[in-house]
Amino acid sequence: MSVVPRSLFARNVLLLVALVAVSQVCALAVLLHFIQTPRIERAAATFASYIETLDGVLRSAPPGAMQLDVRRELPAAASVRPDASRLRFYQTYQRETFIESLRHHLPADMPVRWQSADTSDDGQQRLWIRIHVSGEPRWMALPVPEAAHDDGLATALLLSLALGALAVATAYLIQRHLNRPLEHLADAARRVSAGDDPGTLPTNGPTEIAQVSDAFNRMTSALAEAEATRALMLAGISHDIRTPMTKLRLAMTMSAVPSKDAAFAASAEGYLEQIDGILQQFMDYAGSGAKETPIVGDLNALIANLAADFAGLGHEFALSLGDIRTFAFRPISMMRMLMNLMQNAVLYGVQGLEVRTWTDASANAACIVIADRGKGLGTHDPESLKQPFKRGGGEGQPKGTGLGLAIVERIARLHGGTFDLRAREGGGVEATIVLPIRASTGETQG
Incomplete structure (x- = not known):
């Protein structure tokens, strides 16, 4: 599982946050290494020279000449290194750097020890240095006030963090x-993709986005022109083919063929009907209701009416219609989609015909299953059968153009839904359609 977010927005914000954090860390490292450390080392060197001068004066002074607070023994609480604190890391860094530099500049017989405030008698931090009073080694305590460590760096760090947060908010x-x-x-x-008019995208934004929007506008304009050309061509084909077909039917009716050869007349009429059906399927696939206006309707009522029509033709569908509230869909396209699936069940399944509907509350979608108990899919890939001109019928099966399931797939997508074809448990085929429920016609189907 990748920890990198998938959206460009989240990735850019995360990158900006990381850059700000890295820049702050680098700035702090530069500040400590090139500015603060040299300052502390210079201060330690100066302080060490003062201590050496004082040691030289006290070493040669007669006993009792100077009254100083010195001790023979070092307090047990004094340590070589200051106590480290993660919350006050800069103060710890200052102390350690100062003490190490002080030890470097002082002679070996003048060691340095640190005593924290919570172990001293007066609650004050102390720096213990061994000096020589009248030639005798003594420990001298130098109080270190807390204010000596406050040089405003904490305020600077807080201001830096605030600026970093402002930079992140601006980037957001x-x-x-x-x-x-x-x-x-x-x-x-x-x-x-849903077949709707997307309108014209504005091209007054950043140059790169404006170029993409302009290219998209040109693409949609070209698609609209191609769609208009296709519709005109299909209308012309339909008119040009159906006109001679009508004349041919009329000529056959008026001729002496039906009375002399009824079988030939019936066969010719069947071929004409088949040509007309194929032509209509091509028209249905090319159109698929993209320009049809969605209206609020009762899906269960539409299914019940279609089932009644099939029952009148001797094909009974067992109905199990769940509770589906009315929603917006394209009624003619929806009827065509359901009829194609029910006709497939009748032609290829013959028995065990069934239609089930229910509402998937989690996805707010209407679910439809049209099933049969026929021979099933066999070795056919369900996805390939949804492609245009792909047929699943074997020897002895009804013939067709192979556009029925392709039309179903296109209409389901037009409504923003999905269409799945799979083998039914116990034999046969199940066609499942899932359609998102829209409350009104004003909502985009996509």
Whole structure:
């Protein structure tokens, strides 16, 4: 499982946060190494020279000449290194750097020890240094006030963090501004895939986004022109083919063929009907209801009416219709989709015909299953059968164009849904359609 977010927005924000954090750490490292450390070392060197001078004066002074607070023995609480604190890491760093530098500049017979505030009598931090009073080694305590460590770095760090947070917030707003036209582009692409008019995208944003929007507008314009050309061509084909077919039927009716050769007349009429059906299927596949306006309807009522029509033809479907509230769909396209699946069940399944519906509350979708107890899919891939001109019928099966399931797939996608074909448990085939429920016609189907 990748820890990197998938969205460009989240990735950019995460990258900006990381860059700000790295820049702050680098700035702190530069500050400590090139500014603070040399300052502390210079202060330690100066302090060491003062201590050596004082040691030289006290070493030669007669006993009792100077009254100093010195001790023969070092307090047990004094230690070589200061106590480390993660919360006050900079103070710890200052102390350790100062003491190490002080030891470096003082002679070996003048060791340095540290005593924390919680172990001293007066609650004050102390720096213990061994000096020589009248030639005798003594420990001298130098109180170190807490204020000596406060040089404003904590305030500087807080200000730096605040500036970093401001930079991240600014980057967030900039990325949101850049993402908005991308969201509009994605929404327009979904509308195009659903067969709707996406409108014209604005091209007044950043140059790169404007170029993408302009290219998308040109693409949708070209698609609309191609769709208009296709519709005109299909209308012309339908008219040009059906006109001579009608004349041929009329000529056969008026001729002496039906009375002399009824079998030939019936066969010719059957071929004409088959040609007309194939032509209609091509028209249905090319159109698939993309320009049909969705209206609120009762899906269960539509299924019940279709089942009644099939029952009148001698094909009974067992209905198990669940509770599905009315929602917006394209009624003619929906009827065509359901009829194609029910006709397939009748032609290829023959028995065990069944239609089930229910509502998937978690996905807010209407589910439809049309099933049969026929020979099943056999060795055919269900996905390949949904492609145009792919047929699953074997020897002795009904003939067709192979566009029925392709039309179902296209209409399901037009409604923003899915279409699945799989083998039914116990034999046969199940066709499952899942359609998102829209409350009104004003909502985009996509």
